[in-house]
Amino acid sequence: MTGTATCALITLPSGTTEDGTEVVKERFTCTDVTSDPRVSGEEVLEIETLLYDDHSAPWSVTSATITTEDGVWRGTGDGVLRFDGDGPYNYGETIYRGEGPYEGLTYHCLVAGSNGELVLAGWIESTE
Numbered sequence: 001m002t003g004t005a006t007c008a009l010i011t012l013p014s015g016t017t018e019d020g021t022e023v024v025k026e027r028f029t030c031t032d033v034t035s036d037p038r039v040s041g042e043e044v045l046e047i048e049t050l051l052y053d054d055h056s057a058p059w060s061v062t063s064a065t066i067t068t069e070d071g072v073w074r075g076t077g078d079g080v081l082r083f084d085g086d087g088p089y090n091y092g093e094t095i096y097r098g099e100g101p102y103e104g105l106t107y108h109c110l111v112a113g114s115n116g117e118l119v120l121a122g123w124i125e126s127t128e
Helices: none
Strands: 002-016 022-034 041-051 056-067 072-084 087-099 105-113 117-126
Touching: 002 041, 022 117, 056 087, 072 105
Parallel strands: none
Antiparallel strands: 002 022, 002 117, 022 041, 041 056, 056 072, 072 087, 087 105, 105 117
16 A cells, blocks of 8 residues: 555644653644555544654654544554754654454554655555
């Protein structure tokens, strides 16, 4: 499977950890267009990023949902954010479990791109 995600961002209330690390919480709403219609649809991601320095930061997808015409996928994931002169650039993976007609399937989605436009690559496999 290959495709793209076009995303809008909402920054949520954030804060700092006990050691002073800045924690940024964000919600992304994306339109995923892929070569596999089972994973093309609206994606909503809740992401928490830990900002340690000015060059890179790890992030975690605490909640992810893809809603398609036929069913729903729910997942979590991890990645890293790289900062450069053109803005943030993301690399990561989210693993989704299918619901409804997708029950028994797992979708592995690798991402690379900016906060607004990502390239997707992945595969769907049986979890049974």
